[in-house]
Amino acid sequence: MSSPIILITGANTGLGLETVNSLFRSSRKYTVLLGGRNLDKATAAAKQVKKEYTQSESVVIPVQIDIEDDASIEKLKERVEKEFGRLDVLVNNAGGQFDQQLYKGALGMREMWNKSWDVNVTGTYILTHSLIPLLLKSSDPRILFITSGTSTLTETTNLAVPVNKSPDQKGWPKDVATFNGLGIPAYRSVKTGLNMMMREWLRVLKEDGVKCWAVSPGMLATGLGTGDPEFLRKLGALEPSVGADFVRSVVEGDRDGDVGLAVRKAGVQPW
Structure with a gap:
């Protein structure tokens, strides 16, 4: 069999992107489908990866995929089937944190909640559902769902985590500033839902030998939600490459003993 075919949305x-880079740093050879909503941006990112990792034997191919668009999903499925005939690993990374858009007035409350579910859960489910036939043609099919450390119900009592702290003042409305820009009820909720979705895929595909995980990469200094990596670094966020290397470790089998669970670098993340 040729090198594993990995799709990262x-x-x-x-x-x-950091996960693509991490795979290119691996001693193993991969064919990485670098997915982006905008093909031009995906192409530019793929060119940068090739430029940076000239010694790698892995291959990166930009592909257009918008998980909110059923036509885009179907078109990608057809392309992967035609060019490769199978898919070995699906990394469901595409998602978004839209709570801040509500605070800024860019989205209404219902619009923000609906978009949070549509992007992070509904779109991810439909893409996965569409690609299952190709994954079942793999000798070692794997599905990774990128979750969040804020999704755990068990640890919501940990007040050392900023998003678990309650506002100081009584009354209504609450001051958004109280949350230090980290009031993210929609994002947390949808990632908790994503964890259950992973469990459902594990149940449905049990007899097919498909390995599934919810992968919690930790708080990373990316533009997710706030659009301000430096702000997140001040809160203790790790560099994206750290989370990416952990994602790669799951792809490469380091957490095969934890199939069906939410995993993080330090162990298993409680539900």
Whole structure:
């Protein structure tokens, strides 16, 4: 069999792009489908990867994929089937944090909540559903769902985590500034939903030998949500490459003993 075919959605920036870079740093050879909503941006990102890792035997191919667009999903499926005949690893990285758009007045409340679910859960489910036939043609099919450390219900009592702290003042409305820009109820909720979705795929594909995980890469200094990596660094965020190397470790089998769980670098993340 040729080198593993890996599709990473939302891969022209942030954690997705760093995951592509991490795979290119591996001693193993991969064919990486670098997915982006905008093909020009995906192409530019792929060129940069090739330029930076000239010694790597891996191959990167830019592909257009918008998980909010069913036609885009179907077109990608047809391309992968025609060019490769299978898919070995699906990294469901594409997602978004839209809570701040509500605070800024860019989105209404219902619009923000609906978009959060549509992008992070519904779109991810439909893409995965569409690609299952190609994954089942792999000898070692793997599906990674990128979750968040803020999604754990068990750890919401940990007040050392800023998003778990309650506002100081009584009354309504609450001051958004109280949350230090980290009031993210929609994002947390949809990532918790994503964890259950992973469990559903594990259940449905049990007899097919498909390995599934929810992968929690940690708080990373990317443009997710706030659009301000430096702000996140001040809060203790790690460099995106750290999270990307962890994602790669799951791809390469380091967490095969934790199939069906939410995993993070330090172990298993509680539900």
